[in-house]
Amino acid sequence: MSKIDDATRIELEAAAFRRLVAHLRKRTDVQNIDLMTLSGFCRNCLSNWYKDAAAEREIELSKDESREIVYGMPYAQWRERYQSEVSPEQQAAYERAKPKDH
Numbered sequence: 001m002s003k004i005d006d007a008t009r010i011e012l013e014a015a016a017f018r019r020l021v022a023h024l025r026k027r028t029d030v031q032n033i034d035l036m037t038l039s040g041f042c043r044n045c046l047s048n049w050y051k052d053a054a055a056e057r058e059i060e061l062s063k064d065e066s067r068e069i070v071y072g073m074p075y076a077q078w079r080e081r082y083q084s085e086v087s088p089e090q091q092a093a094y095e096r097a098k099p100k101d102h
Helices: 006-026 032-039 043-056 063-071 075-082 088-097
Strands: none
Touching (some): 006 063, 032 088, 043 063, 063 075
């Protein structure tokens, strides 16, 4: 791998993050519980990591603000539009795969 300077690395990481967020915004059919079961993280986790990164830089960002950045709309609105009830099968799969830190 070629040597990448820190500024370029940060730009690439930011671009990848923006692409991931855009992808998740388009895939409203994919529920957070499914993401958690398969990958161990979901949109809420991503918004929490964003909030944590802001806090590390002494930038105040509320949970609602960080979620709106990830969801592209207020979280309550996203839930109303796109979130479905968790099926017993989804809940069982999540319980089997649940990360220990959740």
